[in-house]
Structure formats: C-alpha cells, structure tokens
Amino acid sequence: MAGESVVQPPVAVPRREKKARLVYPGFTVPFILLICCFAAWGSAANLTDVLVGVFRHIFTMSNFQSALVQFAYYGAYFSLAIPAAIINRRFGYKTGVLTGLGLATVGGVLFFPASRLLSFAPFLVALFVLAAGLSILETSANPFAIAMGPEESATQRLNLAQAFNPVGANIGVLLGAVLILPNLTPEPAKLIMTHQQLQDSHRQDLNLVLGPYLGIAAVLALIWALIALRGMATPAEQSQETDEVRGGVMGRLWRNRHYRYGVAAQFFNVGAQVCTWSFTIQYAQDVVGVPTKHAGFYLQASLLLFLAARFLMTYLLGIFRPTLLLFLLGLLGVGLALTAVFAQSIVGLIAVVGISLSLSLMFPTIYGVALQGLGEDTKFGAAGLVMAILGGALLPPIQGRIMDAASTSAAFIVPAVCLALVTCYALFDLRTKRDGGPLVAEGAH
C-alpha cells in the first residue's frame, strides 16, 4: 500500500563481491535517486489524506463525496498492481521506475488544468493518474533497490530505502498542514461573499492545492531525468512467476485459512489506516472545534507516532510472538476507536491519534503471518496481500457516508470494526496450530 512497501518478485544478483558493499560501484547516485522516489510516494500518499478534508472545504461537499479522493487514489493503486508487474517483467525495473515516475509526473501536472476547471472530477482524474504512476513506481522500486547491490546487503539496502518512505509521508502531511490548511478561505467568510468573490476564493484555494502537487511533479520529473540520463543498465532478471505459477496455486492458497483470512485482515487493516488518517482532520474540526489552521498537526502527530511506534514494535517483535502483539494492539485500536466514537472531546481526538500506535505493527505482521510457510506459493500469495489495498479505496467512502448520516465521531465505528476483524485474525492465528517456518518480511522475496 502507499506508505508501505510492497512485495516484489526476486531479482537475480549480477555478481558477488568479496566484501558486501551497500551498492555496486557507480550506483551511489542512482540509489540516492531511488531513495528520493520512496520519499516522493510517501509524500503524495499522505498529502492525499489531507486533501479529503481540503476538498470538502473547498467544494462544500459531503464527507462521502470527499472520500472519493481515497477511492481514486487507492483504486488506482489496486488497478495498476498487475500492469506494473507486467511492465517490470517485460521491460525491466528501470523501465518500471521510469514509467511510474513519468505517469506520476503527468498526474501532478494534471492538477494544473484541474485547478482551472474549478470542479472536483478533474482532480479525481489527476489523483488517479498520479497514484497509478506511484503504484508502478512502488512495484518497481523495491526490486530495483535490491538489484543495485550485492545480495548480502540487499535487506540493508531495502530497509534503508524504505526508511525514507515515512519521512516522505510526514513531509506530505506537513505540506498540507503548513501550505494548504491555514490559507484556505474560512467557511464563515464564504457566507457573505458575492458570487464573484466566491469564484475567486475557490480559485485561490485550489491554487493552494496545486502548489504542493506541482512541487511533487517537479521533483519526480527531476528524478526521472536524472535516472533516465544516468545510462544505467537494467538489472538482469530471473524467469518469473508465469513459469512458476502452476494451476494449483490459487486452490492451495484458498484452502490455506491463514492466508485467506490474512488477505481479509490486510484489507481491513489498510481500510482502518486510510479511514483513520483521512478523517483525523475532520474529527479535530467537527468534533473538537480545532481551527482549520491547526487541525493538520493532529494528523502529523499520528504519522510521527506511527513512525516511532514502528521502531518500538520492531524491538518488541523480537521478544513476543507477533500475533500476540497484533492481538493486543488490535484490542487497543478497537478501544481507541470506540473512545473516539463516544468521547466527543479532546480525549476522543487523542484516541484518534493513538490509533496510529496500534496500526504501526499491523501491515508487516499480517503480511508475514499470512505468507508463513507458503513456500513456492509465496510470491503469488504476496500479490493477493498487496491487492488488499482495495480496503483503502472502499472503506473511507463508507465512513464518509456514516459521517453524513450520523456524525463525524460516530463514523469512527468503521475503523473500530476493521480493527476488531484484524484482532480476530490474530486470535485465530494464536488458537490454531500450523506448520512453522520463518515469517516473511516485506519486500524480502
């Protein structure tokens, strides 16, 4: 998912070196550029979380309508997962990276005509194109990073690159919190505007959205140019799943309850995450009355908590059984989401921020548990887990609908239910015996 690293097929390592260095000679700059890509898609993904509230404000639309931002974004991620794999297989990872960067740049630039048309639909198209590009980029960048150096340092290289994803995510929210939210035309000011003044304020507010996306597009274009002109050779690739995937894979995976339920758990986990982050700003504004210019900082706090908690969870995973931690943090998440539902105050807002603590563990843990012991079916199974990103597209509009029908606080029942289902998955794993085998790490195969 956006903001997470996605599993990739294996990559052949061209040659072994006596001493495992981080990257092959001459690949330092390309690797740095690739790191920039990881940060760039993190920025774009989490700036989109801010956009849900921003578009509701600018277009005076319902929460359901504004949640279509996430439908477009994660829908594109879902739709492009398979085409991205095909591009990588047929043309190599560098082509995949360049295609992704190019398409994402086009998506960013499309914000320009969208802002001139003063309507919502063109922004959805621009977001879809941007996310489609980032989906291809994300699918290509992980194996590309692996292929940039010796096999011995592949995990180190991948972890280093992935570490910049949350950095980018925080930059994305900061862009929204600093450049967009404080400068939006206040809603009461619109009440007394003439039609012409409203049009002007509309244009001005959409220009605020345009700025960060044009900035992201400019950075992506720069990275595209530098990678394209580096003249790097595409890493050699192994024969891929098409040869390996035999007809019985689907059946085997379906019969594996840990995998089947794992895909469902990942669907609800991604849904809970996108729902929570998409509507944190709205909770701060609608329930607590936090001014628009300060509301973005609560989303920022969520992401910082998520980032810090990931390091803590990495440590704790070395001590406790992963699904035990998943179970406990799932329960915590349900409790926090229910607090958000019932405590319509700053306590509820703190609970909303706190949900990120429980989310921090979930994606990699579900990923590893669901794929555990799958053997040769792992790569194909991983694709199914990545497709579970669909939860990020489908669940926010449901939460938006409940916000419109009931209230912003009541709608946090959606992440509460999602996290409860993830908790059930953890409980299922804890109570069932299964064949051992190491947990599978993201991007490690």
Next chain:
Amino acid sequence: MPPPAEHDRSRSLRRRALVAMAVAAVLSLAVGACGQEKKPVTLGLIVKRNTNPFWVTMKDTAQDRAGDDNVKLLTAAGRSDIDNRSQVAALARMTAEGAKGIMITPANSSAIVPAIERARRAGVTVIALDTPTQPAAAVNALYATNNFQAGQLIGRYAKAKVVQRGIKPKIAMLDLSPGITSGQLRHNGFLNGFGIRNGDPRIVGSVNTLGEPGRAQDGLRALLKLHPDINVVYTVNEPAASGAAEALKSAGRSQDDVILVSVDGGCDAVKNGVRPGVIDATVQQYPENMARLGVDSLAAAARGGPKPSGYKNTGIALITGDPAKGVPSKNVAWGVRNCWG
C-alpha cells in the same frame, strides 16, 4: 552490474541542458510561490472586554489577519462590558501612536461618540464592530450581525418545527432587556419569522433575562407554573438558553416536548447544547468575519484604497442537528468548526 557506458560530448551537453532545464523549472516554481510584501500600516482594535470569548475570537482573528497583511495591530479592551472610559483613553492613545484606522466595539453607543469624532478629525478611519454607535453616522462604517435576520431565521425554524410536529404553539419569550437594540431586533425578527406580532395570544409570557442563565431559569420556571403547556421557548442568547434548559429539566419537561431556540453560536452552546439536542437550533454569528473585514478594509484604506462606509452584514447561519424543511441550515459539525470561543 556493468558500469554506465561512456558518453560522447554532445550527449553529455544535452544531458546537462536537460538537467539545467529541470532545475530551472523547480526554481521558477519556488520563486513564483514567494509573494510581494505590502506597505506596513498601523491599525487599532478596541473590544469591550478581554475575557468574553466573543471578543477574544474577534481579537485573535484580527491579530492573525494583521500578521498576514503586514499590519501592526494595537489592541485594547475595557474592564467591563460598560467601561466607556477605557475605550475613550484607548482611542486617544492609538491615534497618538499613528493608527490609520481603528475598529471599536462600543461599550456605550452614545458616550463614545465625542472620542470617535476627535479621532476622525485627526484623520483616523473608524469602524464600529458588532454594536452600532448612536448616531450611526459617528463612524465611517458598521460591520455587524443583522440581529433582525438572526431572529427571523430562528423564528422560521421554530414555526417549521411547530408545523412539522402538528402542535399548537405556546411561546415563552426570554428577551434581553428593554432599550438594548440587539435584543429588540432579535425579538422582532423571531416574531416576524414565526409569523406573529407582539400581543399574539400564542405568546404566553415574556421575561427580561439580561442574557443571564440564572434570570432565564427563574423567569421560565415562573412562566411554566402559570403555563405548564409551554412548547416553544425563544431565548435571546445561549446563556439564557442554558438557563431555560435547566428550568425545563426541573419542571420534568422532556427536551423532545419543547422547541428551544437561541442566537449566538458560541462553542460551548453548540457542543453541549445543540449537539445533544438540548437546544434545538441556534443562529450562529461570526465575530471573526467582523474582525477580518475590518482589518482588510482599514488596511486597504490606509494604503490608498477607498474608505469603508455604510453597513456590512457579517453573516449568520442556522445550526441544528434536526433540520426543518424549507429552512436553510448547517449541521452541528459545521457549527462546531466555525463557532466562536
């Protein structure tokens, strides 16, 4: 992995040109984002008190706006809602300190006029916020809530709810005090919106509450003893509404039996009154609009633009969790995020 292939000179130049173009594009975006700073001006804002959330919101908004617009904002407040002397002193001080425009919320609409005239003779543009002066022409302009419209809107809502529920209205009016214009305008607006006049038999009683919860509670309690079937309660502001809610509760009346409406839109009332349904609806006013418009127009005038003049309506919105058909309203979430205080 093989190292990068060797490149010829022209290819290298082409690359550099492309990179330079990309860098130039990024730089031009960054430069374009920087705006030009406006000429600095000094303005003043005098509110009634620094403790009332309504005035605090007004002051905070004015300071924010001033900060964004290269305006030095001098501020002052009285010690009470009727402290005219402090406002007179503040006008003189701000004029001496070079304020080109002053916004004032008069604590005494007529007693402040000579001080305003002195400031205007010294070349200062003066705008009254929220409360008009007497005479109104003593200031260049008035930016305030249209209290008649506010009362009218809440009256329309109450009427629509009466029709929707199919009840015979028995109305209690919890007013401000005789002689205070804003309270009279809200009262008259409510009657107009409801489609009745003073003396209509559907009005079973009126109480002057001074906008205080205790007086409102005592007043409504007394009315309920005489008319236990009261089912519509108009309150001039939200403190009065909270007092009314207490009286209804102690009389054993369910909040579903009585239509309780008010005017103001403070955060406390919206969150704890309208959201749980204790107050059925309130009309929200916007001190932030008064401050924003005031700073904008005075800064523009100080920079050579036209001087503000006349009356400017600073807007209202009906906030309710239970909308009435045909009456435009905003939901509670909207009310919470735009409330004052």
